[in-house]
Each structure stands twice: as C-alpha cells, then as structure tokens.
Amino acid sequence: MSRIVSWHADPSRPRFVPPAGAVDAHCHVFGPMAQFPFSAKAKYLPEDAGPDMLFALRDRLGFSRNVIVQASCHGTDNSATLDAIAKSDGRARGVAVVDPAISDAELENLHQGGIRGVRFNFLKRLVDDAPKDKFLEVARRIQGLGWHVVVYFEADILEELRSFLDAIPTLIVVDHMGRPDVTQGPDGPDMRVFRALLDSRDDIWTKVTCPDRLDGSGPPWDAFAQAVRPLVEDYPDRVLWGTDWPHPNMQDAISDDGALVDMIPRIAPTPELQHRLLVDNPARLYWHD
Numbered sequence: 001m002s003r004i005v006s007w008h009a010d011p012s013r014p015r016f017v018p019p020a021g022a023v024d025a026h027c028h029v030f031g032p033m034a035q036f037p038f039s040a041k042a043k044y045l046p047e048d049a050g051p052d053m054l055f056a057l058r059d060r061l062g063f064s065r066n067v068i069v070q071a072s073c074h075g076t077d078n079s080a081t082l083d084a085i086a087k088s089d090g091r092a093r094g095v096a097v098v099d100p101a102i103s104d105a106e107l108e109n110l111h112q113g114g115i116r117g118v119r120f121n122f123l124k125r126l127v128d129d130a131p132k133d134k135f136l137e138v139a140r141r142i143q144g145l146g147w148h149v150v151v152y153f154e155a156d157i158l159e160e161l162r163s164f165l166d167a168i169p170t171l172i173v174v175d176h177m178g179r180p181d182v183t184q185g186p187d188g189p190d191m192r193v194f195r196a197l198l199d200s201r202d203d204i205w206t207k208v209t210c211p212d213r214l215d216g217s218g219p220p221w222d223a224f225a226q227a228v229r230p231l232v233e234d235y236p237d238r239v240l241w242g243t244d245w246p247h248p249n250m251q252d253a254i255s256d257d258g259a260l261v262d263m264i265p266r267i268a269p270t271p272e273l274q275h276r277l278l279v280d281n282p283a284r285l286y287w288h289d
C-alpha cells in the first residue's frame with residue numbers, strides 16, 4: 001500500500017467567522033507513523049497528519065478546540081489520538097476505538113487522557129468486523145464514565161441496526177448523519193428514516209458533517225445545504241459540526257477546509273443556531289467536567 005494525502009495543502013480562509021469557543025467536533029490525526037504505526041488491518045495508509053498540522057488548521061479556520069476521533073487506520077491503539085490531546089493544552093478531547101476486551105483500568109486511563117466516547121464503525125470498507133454483542137457490552141461498561149457512543153454506518157443498513165441502536169444505554173452520536181443520499185432532498189427516504197431514528201429517543205445526536213462525502217454534485221454542495229439545514233433547525237440541541245480533516249480516503253477530490261467552514265451559515269443560518277452547533281452542544285458532550 002502506498003501512502004496517500006487526502007487533505008488540502010493550503011486551505012482558503014473562510015468568510016464565515018466562527019463564534020468564540022467554537023469546536024471542530026470531528027477530526028482525526030494520522031501518526032506520525034514513525035512514532036505511532038498504523039494498524040496491520042488498516043484499509044488505507046496515509047501520510048503523516050499529526051497534531052501540529054491539526055492545531056495550525058484549527059487556528060487558521062478560527063476555531064478554539066477539537067474533538068479528535070480515532071481514525072480506523074490506527075485500529076484500537078489510541079496512542080496517536082491521546083498524544084494529540086496531550087499536546088493541545090486542554091483544547092482537545094477525543095473519541096476512542098477500543099478492543100472489546102479492554103480492561104476497566106485501561107478505560108480509566110483513556111478517560112484521564114481526555115477520551116469521552118467510543119466509536120463503533122460499521123463500514124465494511126473500513127473495518128473487518130463489527131460485533132454488535134461485544135459493542136453493547138462496551139456501551140454498558142462506559143456508562144459509569146459518563147461517555148457516549150459514536151456510531152458510523154451507511155443509510156442502507158440503518159433499518160437492520162435499529163434494534164442494536166435501541167439497546168445502547170448511553171447517549172448516541174451518529175457520524176455524518178448515517179450517510180444519507182442528500183440529493184433526495186430534506187424529505188427524501190434516507191432523511192425520513194434518519195429522522196425517525198432521531199425521533200425515537202431524545203438522546204440521539206448527529207454530526208452535520210461531510211458535504212464533500214455526501215453531495216456528489218460537488219462544491220458549493222447545494223444539495224447538502226438544502227437537505228441538512230432543516231435538520232439543524234429541527235434538532236438544534238443535538239447537532240455537532242466538524243471538518244473531518246484530514247478527510248480519510250478523500251484523495252481523489254481534495255476538500256478545501258475553508259469552503260467546508262463556509263457551509264456552516266448555510267445549514268445554521270442564525271447566530272443562535274451557530275452558537276449551539278459550534279459551542280454549546282460540543283461543550284455539553286466533551287467539556288462537561
């Protein structure tokens with residue numbers, strides 16, 4: 001496998017100025033590989049994209065804090081994520097991916113290192129297996145830590161995941177809205193099924209992220225804006241936003257992070273919605289203690 005670059009070398013400065021305290025609540029770090037080797041099971045092998053690069057981007061885009069989500073290429077070894085959090089001067093927290101056999105002491109160590117959630121990934125192109133029964137055991141064990149579960153799945157398996165999701169005892173955050181086909185519009189079948197999930201419990205949140213992944217029409221991603229804005233307006237207290245930098249697997253159409261930031265006022269059109277999306281909501285999940 002050759003190493004790939006999936007991020008923009010020189011992103012534009014966004015026109016939109018985020019409110020003070022804004023959080024990029026979905027981003028990753030890759031390596032550096034010499035210090036934090038990628039998993040033997042990784043499905044892609046990126047170039048290094050470490051904490052210095054992430055924090056430089058944070059500052060360039062006008063954000064204050066990051067939530068670093070363990071990327072699948074690092075498997076269940078969270079060292080690179082923990083290292084980035086440790087270097088952030090308290091300005092980053094994280095979401096881990098764990099081996100279900102993890103000990104309570106190791107979970108506690110992750111908590112001390114700034115982890116506040118675990119991620120369950122159901123994308124076959126990213127992981128070899130997703131054992132629901134073991135995931136549920138992990139979900140029960142993290143309850144005492146006050147963590148939540150982050151799930152990543154595609155729209156076509158949402159119906160079959162419903163009983164699993166219903167059984168999760170913690171708050172749930174769905175990555176990238178479960179990848180709906182946004183070209184179907186705000187009332188299309190994918191969004192309807194996703195809204196039914198949100199309506200089933202008031203502790204299911206989502207990340208209104210990744211126009212570059214979900215809107216094949218390309219920048220300025222009008223279909224994404226039209227489909228996602230009603231979601232932000234209808235569930236203003238349950239949405240998070242993030243860049244998704246360094247955009248794993250997006251090497252064929254590199255996204256400009258400045259353009260991604262300029263999507264924010266299109267999906268969260270008022271200062272109040274922007275403040276909840278970028279400041280209040282992530283603070284409630286990641287900086288409550």
Ligand SMILES: O=C(O)c1cc(C(=O)O)oc(=O)c1
Pocket residue numbers: 070071072073126175213244248249
């Ligand atoms: O769609 C993807 O390829 C992707 C991959 C990862 C990861 O490798 O962890 O994370 C994401 O948020 C999205």
